[in-house]
Amino acid sequence: MVTAQSQFDLYENANIHRGMYDLSNQATKKFENARTQTARFLGCNNADTIAFTQGTTASINIVAQSFLAPRLQVGDNIVTTIMEHHANFIPWQMLAKKYQIELRIAPMNKDGDLDLIELKSLIDHKTQLLAVSHVSNTLGTIHPLDEITRLAKNKEIPILIDAAQSACHFEIGVDSLNCDFLTFSGHKMFGPFGVGILQVSEKYLGDMIPFNFGGGIIKDVQIEKTSFRNFPHNLDAGTPNVSGVIGLAAALKLISDIGKSDMESHLNNLTLFALDQLPQVPGIEIIGNPKKRIGIISFNLKNIHPHDIASFLNKDGIALRAGMHCTQPLLRSMGLQATARISFSIYNKEEEINKLILSLKELINFWS
Numbered sequence: 001m002v003t004a005q006s007q008f009d010l011y012e013n014a015n016i017h018r019g020m021y022d023l024s025n026q027a028t029k030k031f032e033n034a035r036t037q038t039a040r041f042l043g044c045n046n047a048d049t050i051a052f053t054q055g056t057t058a059s060i061n062i063v064a065q066s067f068l069a070p071r072l073q074v075g076d077n078i079v080t081t082i083m084e085h086h087a088n089f090i091p092w093q094m095l096a097k098k099y100q101i102e103l104r105i106a107p108m109n110k111d112g113d114l115d116l117i118e119l120k121s122l123i124d125h126k127t128q129l130l131a132v133s134h135v136s137n138t139l140g141t142i143h144p145l146d147e148i149t150r151l152a153k154n155k156e157i158p159i160l161i162d163a164a165q166s167a168c169h170f171e172i173g174v175d176s177l178n179c180d181f182l183t184f185s186g187h188k189m190f191g192p193f194g195v196g197i198l199q200v201s202e203k204y205l206g207d208m209i210p211f212n213f214g215g216g217i218i219k220d221v222q223i224e225k226t227s228f229r230n231f232p233h234n235l236d237a238g239t240p241n242v243s244g245v246i247g248l249a250a251a252l253k254l255i256s257d258i259g260k261s262d263m264e265s266h267l268n269n270l271t272l273f274a275l276d277q278l279p280q281v282p283g284i285e286i287i288g289n290p291k292k293r294i295g296i297i298s299f300n301l302k303n304i305h306p307h308d309i310a311s312f313l314n315k316d317g318i319a320l321r322a323g324m325h326c327t328q329p330l331l332r333s334m335g336l337q338a339t340a341r342i343s344f345s346i347y348n349k350e351e352e353i354n355k356l357i358l359s360l361k362e363l364i365n366f367w368s
């Protein structure tokens with residue numbers, strides 16, 4: 001990723017879709033190749049259904065402003081879940097307030113699994129969007145996407161999947177999944193910061209209306225009116241993050257080369273090992289016990305704030321996230337303010353889990 005990006009920055013740097021000179025044409029080609037490669041990565045036949053954005057948050061806000069806002073009417077509703085990252089929660093809450101519509105929130109059970117019966121009961125003919133994450137970034141829960149997508153499709157409701165935590169690890173297959181909007185961020189895919197994607201089903205491409213105006217998205221501009229290009233070229237007014245997109249394509253290639261199934265089984269093994277070993281830490285409470293989970297484990301220690309846990313472990317070179325993980329509604333629903341969170345990646349090893357456990361025990365001794 002770094003090599004691909006620095007090669008571009010140092011030797012091939014030019015803007016895309018503008019110049020008539022070789023450097024610009026080559027940059028355009030690389031950028032568009034990245035789109036094709038992203039489509040292949042997502043099991044998607046039509047690369048023109050993929051827009052490059054600044055990341056998951058930006059993509060979700062695009063769906064909110066471009067697709068959803070223009071079709072909302074009083075009496076409508078948006079359905080989401082209590083388990084969402086703020087990025088997949090606040091945009092809907094804002095729309096609900098502005099357009100006087102209802103935001104319906106599906107609950108989870110005490111184990112951290114989504115309540116699918118409740119979710120189903122919330123969707124009706126006034127639902128304009130179902131917005132759900134594939135994987136909870138706080139509890140690690142893997143939601144049953146096929147089942148959830150079917151719930152929406154049975155009622156012809158558009159569905160958005162926030163794949164920020166899952167696109168790196170699972171074969172998503174957007175064409176077979178049959179979702180309408182899917183998004184992920186580069187920096188969670190071993191790629192650059194500030195770049196991500198939004199994939200839109202062919203059915204709704206024509207509904208993606210520009211809302212951010214400027215150069216690069218237009219067909220024709222007159223004093224009185226402007227006409228716009230089609231998706232995906234009508235949403236990214238201004239200069240895109242060309243080198244970021246090229247870096248992202250290199251990162252996707254790296255993931256494909258490693259192989260998602262190898263990654264998944266490595267993460268599964270680490271997670272099972274950690275869940276087996278962590279209970280030996282006195283006073284530990286593992287938060288949630290979902291039926292299917294990814295390599296994310298939230299926990300608390302009795303009488304020690306998660307920020308203190310993270311600071312203490314930092315001295316041993318352990319990078320642990322602590323806080324509310326941009327999921328305040330989820331934590332509040334569990335009566336919590338914060339957790340410490342372990343999040344594994346392909347480079348982690350069992351020895352590191354042993355080291356983590358030793359550090360936690362040392363912290364408890366120090367604290368008592």
Ligand SMILES: Cc1ncc(COP(=O)(O)O)c(C=O)c1O
Pocket residue numbers: 054055056057058085087088133135136137162164165185
């Ligand atoms: C599930 C989920 N959704 C959305 C986001 C937001 O991603 P970004 O900050 O890259 O826009 C995150 C980031 O942690 C996430 O975990």
